[in-house]
Amino acid sequence: MSAVLDCNITFIGGGNMAQALIGGLIARGLAPTRITVSDPVEQVRQLLQEKDVHVTDDNIAAIRDADIVLFAVKPQVLVQVLQPLHGLLNDKLVMSIVAGAEIATISNLLGTNKVVRVMPNTPALVQTGAHGLYATDAVNAEDRELASLVLAATGLTLWVNTESQIDAVTAVSGSGPAYFFYMMESMIRAGKNLGLDEKTATALTLQTALGAAQMAITSANSPAQLRKNVTSPNGTTQAAIEVFDRGHISQNIQAALAAAKTRSQELAQDLSESIK
Template identity: 80%
Template sequence: MSTALNCNICFIGGGNMAQALIGGLISRGLPATRITVSDPVAQIRETLQAKDVHVTENNIEAIADADVVVLAVKPQVLASVLTPLKGLLKNKLIVSIVAGAEIATISKFTGTDLVVRVMPNTPALVQTGAHGLFAYPVVDAEKRELASQILAATGLTLWVNEEAQIDVVTAVSGSGPAYFFYMMESMIQAGKNMGLDEKTATALTLQTALGAAQMAITSANSPAELRKNVTSPNGTTQAAIEVFDQTQISQNIQTALVAAQKRSQELAQDLSASAK
């Protein structure tokens, strides 16, 4: 974290994910005065200014002294945000958390390949995110480590070997929280259907999800082995698992993730086409 603590970091866009990163960085020791955020929304600027972060609505002013520029805007405004900055980002590390924005697209607008593309996920808001990162070889080991330190302020960071794998990261972890929320919804509803009140069904489901995740993270056993360990022959868990197998839950989950990957690819292609 020492490298990141000595940098000036600019965020273009101050939404939830940017605020999660900012909060994580400050909690890790980065002085708030080293952070600048540019955002057109006055309420966002006021919220961040209360944390002693420099704020502005002028992107050119925001990047002036930055060592790292984090792009945290909606994909549909990327072109309008970056076009005025072309030629002004030389030698600055760009970290993009813009969904669907390929490095080639960002490079076209900025004139630099010094870009790290990141697929974050929403648990970053509670410092338990999972982030996939990719960069061209022009981004050296020192700058990769810097990007890792910035993202690690809100969770796990993993580098992938090909940019196409970012679409897989999107399917697995980027969209992944929604899959688990969907499972939680179903379990809560089942508990209610069988007689539990909503508060009890919800508390049991959420704590079970937390406990299962913690066991999977800390155990030397794989999730498959952990599942087998709690599935006694002819027991209650086996009865439930048999229904999952009969209705091809595993296959359906895998098919769903392929659909998410395909949609991520389509969004990237659409954004790339708009840059031409």
């Protein structure tokens, strides 16, 4: 983390994900005075100013003294945000969490190849995110380490070997929290149908999800083995698993993630074509 503590970091866009990263970085020891946020919304700037970071609505001024510039804007405003900065970022590390924005698109708009593309997920808001990263060979080992350290402030960071794998990361972890929330919804509803009140069904479901995740993270066994360990022959868990299997739940989950990956590819293509 020490390498990041010596850097000035600018966020272009101060939304929820940027705020999560800022909070994580400050908690890890980065001085708020080393952080600048540029956002056009006055309420966002006021909220961030309470963290003692520098705020502005001038993107060019915001990047002037930055070592790292992280773009956290909506895809639909990408062109109007990036084009005025063309040629001004050649000596800086650029990071992007803009959904669907490929490195080639960002590089062309900014005039630099020193770009790291990131697919984060919303648990970063509670410092338990899972971030997939990709960069071309234009980004050296030192800058890759810096990018990893910035994101490690809010969770797990993993590099992928090809940019196309970012679409798989989107399907697995980017959209992934919603899948687990969907499962939680279903379990809470089932608990109520079985006679529990909503508060009890919710508490049991959420704690079970937390416990299962913690077991999977800390155990030497795979999730498949952990599942087998709690599935006694002819027991209650087996009865439930058999219903899942008859409903082809595993196959449906795999098909759902494949659909998410395809949609990620389509959105990236749409964004690229809209800029041309």
